[in-house]
Amino acid sequence: xxxxxxIVLGLAxxxxxxxKNDVDLYSDKGESTIVYMxxxxxxxxxxxxxxxxxxxxxxxxxxxxxxxxxxxxxxxVKLVMEKNGVEFPMLPVQKWIPYDPNSMFYSGCYQTYYxxxxxxxxxxxxxxxxxxxxxxxxxxxxxxxxxxTFLQPTSDQQINYTSSSIYQVKWTKSPFxxxxxxxxxxxxxxxxxxxxxxxxxxxxxxxxxxKWTYGSGLSDDIYDKKYYNYHMEYIPDELLGIxxxxxxLKENSPAGVQRKFKKLRIDVTGIGExxxxxxxxxxxxxxxxxxxxxxxxxxxxxxxxxxxTHSQKVIVNAIARQRIVELFPxxxxxxxxxxxxx
Numbered sequence: 001x002x003x004x005x006x007i008v009l010g011l012a013x014x015x016x017x018x019x020k021n022d023v024d025l026y027s028d029k030g031e032s033t034i035v036y037m038x039x040x041x042x043x044x045x046x047x048x049x050x051x052x053x054x055x056x057x058x059x060x061x062x063x064x065x066x067x068x069x070x071x072x073x074x075x076x077v078k079l080v081m082e083k084n085g086v087e088f089p090m091l092p093v094q095k096w097i098p099y100d101p102n103s104m105f106y107s108g109c110y111q112t113y114y115x116x117x118x119x120x121x122x123x124x125x126x127x128x129x130x131x132x133x134x135x136x137x138x139x140x141x142x143x144x145x146x147x148x149t150f151l152q153p154t155s156d157q158q159i160n161y162t163s164s165s166i167y168q169v170k171w172t173k174s175p176f177x178x179x180x181x182x183x184x185x186x187x188x189x190x191x192x193x194x195x196x197x198x199x200x201x202x203x204x205x206x207x208x209x210x211k212w213t214y215g216s217g218l219s220d221d222i223y224d225k226k227y228y229n230y231h232m233e234y235i236p237d238e239l240l241g242i243x244x245x246x247x248x249l250k251e252n253s254p255a256g257v258q259r260k261f262k263k264l265r266i267d268v269t270g271i272g273e274x275x276x277x278x279x280x281x282x283x284x285x286x287x288x289x290x291x292x293x294x295x296x297x298x299x300x301x302x303x304x305x306x307x308x309t310h311s312q313k314v315i316v317n318a319i320a321r322q323r324i325v326e327l328f329p330x331x332x333x334x335x336x337x338x339x340x341x342x
Contacts, residue, residue: 031052031053032052032053032300032301033050033051033052033075033130033132033136033138033297033299033300033301033302034050034051034052034053034300034301034302035048035049035050035128035130035138035140035297035300035301035302035303035304036048036049036302036303036304037049037128037140037142037303037304037305038275038304038305038306038307039120039126039142039144039272039304039305039306039307040120040144040306040307040308041119041120041121041122041144041145041147041308042308042309042310043120044117045115045116045117046079046115046116046118046120047113047114047115048077048079048090048113048114048115048128048304049111049113050070050075050077050112050114050130051068051069051070052068052069052070053301069111069112070112070132072092073133074132074133075130075131075132075133076130076131077089077090077092077114077128077129077130077131078090078128078129079116079118079126079127079128079129080126080127080128080129081121081124081125081126082124082125082126082127082141083124083125088116088118089116090114090115090116091114091115091116092112092113092114093112093113093114093115094111094112094113120144121144122144122145122146122147122308123143123144123145123146123147123183124143124144125141125142125143125144126141126142126143126144127139127140127141128140128141128304130300136299137299138297138298138299138300139297139298139299140296140297140298140300140302140304141296141304142272142274142296142304142305142306143183143272143306144272144306144308145182145183145184145270145271145272145306145307145308146173146182146183146184147173147174147175147182147308148171148172148173148174148182148184148230148268148270148310149171149172149173149174149310150169150170150171150266150268150310150312151170151171151172151229152168152169152170153169153266153312153314154312154314155312155313155314156315157314157315158314158315158316158317158318159236159264159314159315159316159317159320160236160317160319160320161236161237161239161240161264161316161317161320161323161324162236162237162240162319162320162323163235163236163237164235164236164237165235165236166233166234166235167233167234167235167236168231168232168233168234169189169214169231169232169234169266169268170229170230170231171229171230171268171310172228172229172230173228176228180228181219181223182219182230182270183272183273184219184270184271184272184308185218185219185270185271185272185273185275185276186216186217186218186219186270186271186276187216187217187219187222187230187232187268187269187270187271188213188215188216188268188269188271189213189214189215189216189232189234189266189267189268189269190211190212190213190214190266190267190269191211191212191213191214191234191264191265191266191267192209192210192211192212192264192265192266192267193209193210193212193239193242193243193264193316194207194208194209194261194262194263194264194265195207195208195209195259195260195261195262195333196208196259196260196262197257197258197259198257198258198259199252199254199257200254200255200256200257205260207262208248208259209265210242210243210246210248210249212238212239212242214232214233214234215232215233215234217232219270232268236320239320240323240324240327243324243327243328243331244327244328249328249331253330253331253332256332257331257332258332258334259331259332259333259334260333260334260336261316261321261324261333261334261336262342263313263314263315263316263342264313264314264315264316265311265312265313265314266311266312266313266314267309267310267311268309268310268311268312269307269308269309270307270308270309271305271306271307272305272306272307273305274296274303274304274305274306275303275305275306275307277294277296278294278303278305281293281294282294313342318335318337321333321335322335
């Protein structure tokens, strides 16, 4: 399945930490172009959401597609790589995004996006150029995140998730050349306990996962200058408490349910400085500024930045798998020394 990089109105796709993710940018000076784009070098398709502001009753106007969106021929959109000046035309596409507040992307109506399937390169600056038919040129630029690679854990490492010792996730810039630091402003590390489930009466196994956040930090704070790597600490046996209190497992474990272990996946996500600045301002508790007004869009408002996520799968070792089976027999996990499968 292709990885798609969506940016939608409301910044619902920008949930990076457990924080406020709605946006209240507006303009009282007539039409303004509103831009949201997150460059992702791992994405097969990079999208940008381009809408326009309006003056009027929001409850009425927001339901009017033409009031919020540009029509065919009203704007020309290009993505330009600064290094060589290569232009990537952004093609329009309409997507139906069902309303689901718990989903990354929702709107409850058709939305117009612009996209490119061109390969974006890590550590390079890209400029978005939007030319409106009234002559206004809206621009923004951001640099993609430098590539990085896992140092620890390794793909064949077996981790004992009954251990109360401090473990570390480590990663570094790739290729390993000076400067050793990446240009990401902040990193977050999240893991996913993965398993397959067969409910009583079902004929097919279904993949499930449980999220476990290790933490986040500014790049400068989690960088080890002696060993040229970034790191995030975690305690493996915290997983047992997460499983014990998981709502889905507690409410969906009838007699006869079967569950098979899969490899645990660790995701390291880096974000650009613009995105970090937006997060800081948008979560400010300042009594002076009611509406976040951070923007890096020239002749418009919104946000263009970058992020990238790299993943590593690791084995939940036999000791931990057997312990989980013993602690939570009601969950139906099966201990098999040949598990987990990938």
